Amino acid sequence: MAIISNTVGYLDDGVLLEAFFAFDDALSGRRPAVLINHTWAGRDEFVAEKAKKLAALGYVGFAVDMYGKGVLGTDAEECAALMQPFMADRLLLRKRMQAALSAVKLMPWVDDSQIAAIGFCFGGLCSLDLARAGADLKGVVSFHGLLGAPDNVDSVSITAKILALQGHDDPMVPVEQVVAFEQEMTKAGADWQLHTFGNTQHAFTNPLANNPDFGTVYQPDADKRSWKLMENFLSEIFTSS
Numbered sequence: 001m002a003i004i005s006n007t008v009g010y011l012d013d014g015v016l017l018e019a020f021f022a023f024d025d026a027l028s029g030r031r032p033a034v035l036i037n038h039t040w041a042g043r044d045e046f047v048a049e050k051a052k053k054l055a056a057l058g059y060v061g062f063a064v065d066m067y068g069k070g071v072l073g074t075d076a077e078e079c080a081a082l083m084q085p086f087m088a089d090r091l092l093l094r095k096r097m098q099a100a101l102s103a104v105k106l107m108p109w110v111d112d113s114q115i116a117a118i119g120f121c122f123g124g125l126c127s128l129d130l131a132r133a134g135a136d137l138k139g140v141v142s143f144h145g146l147l148g149a150p151d152n153v154d155s156v157s158i159t160a161k162i163l164a165l166q167g168h169d170d171p172m173v174p175v176e177q178v179v180a181f182e183q184e185m186t187k188a189g190a191d192w193q194l195h196t197f198g199n200t201q202h203a204f205t206n207p208l209a210n211n212p213d214f215g216t217v218y219q220p221d222a223d224k225r226s227w228k229l230m231e232n233f234l235s236e237i238f239t240s241s
Helices: 045-056 076-088 090-105 122-132 175-187 220-239
Strands: 003-012 015-024 031-037 060-063 110-120 139-143 161-167 192-197
Touching: 003 045, 003 090, 015 045, 015 090, 031 045, 031 090, 031 122, 031 220, 045 060, 045 110, 060 090, 076 090, 076 122, 090 110, 090 122, 110 122, 110 220, 122 139, 122 161, 139 220, 161 175, 161 220, 175 192, 192 220
Parallel strands: 031 060, 031 110, 110 139, 139 161, 161 192
Antiparallel strands: 003 015, 015 060
16 A cells, blocks of 8 residues: 555636645556535645545545645634635535536546535535535535535535434534425435434544634544444445446
8 A cells, every 4th residue: 555645736717726636556557536525624734634544445435625725724713714704605615616526527536426525614515515416426425514505505415425414412403404405305305314413522533623612623443433334335335336
């Protein structure tokens, strides 16, 4: 195994974006790719490490950049300001995600018919919105993602398989939003599943999350279990016809 990683630039309407990618150079031929969507903080080391872990599983890991090359939030106020334009305009979010999908398809190691997307928090919503757009994806995994559907874009049939992984005590995703998400996915004809982890809050996959008052707390068991569920899901979608 020889994990190679680097960055690659791509554009969305003149905005220079920079993804981080990783793949196993010991493997030959084209292979499935997994888009990795970052939290509200931006394309940071957290998603870079996920790209390397996915590369070790035999995929091309492609950590998406939603904000622009080198743009990172340093505190909650900055992160919220970076995320807000995309939450307010889900068509903008969708377009930015489609730019990433186009970029990963151009990579020489990628089988462009075998692509999935995963995401964390805000990134979970980004991944789900790409599926909501009817993008040609095999599947989507949302880790403690925001589940609310866009209200300013037309709904379409969702062809990507959906796996949502949520903390039961996540204050940012109340039970009403979870139920609405289930109803939305059913109405869209999606092959969907949702796993809820008890005694678990938001950001449960992030070892640096330790703010109970804000509702972001690392939960190591949920972290391990959710990653394993993702591994099984990716294995299923990339081997099925």
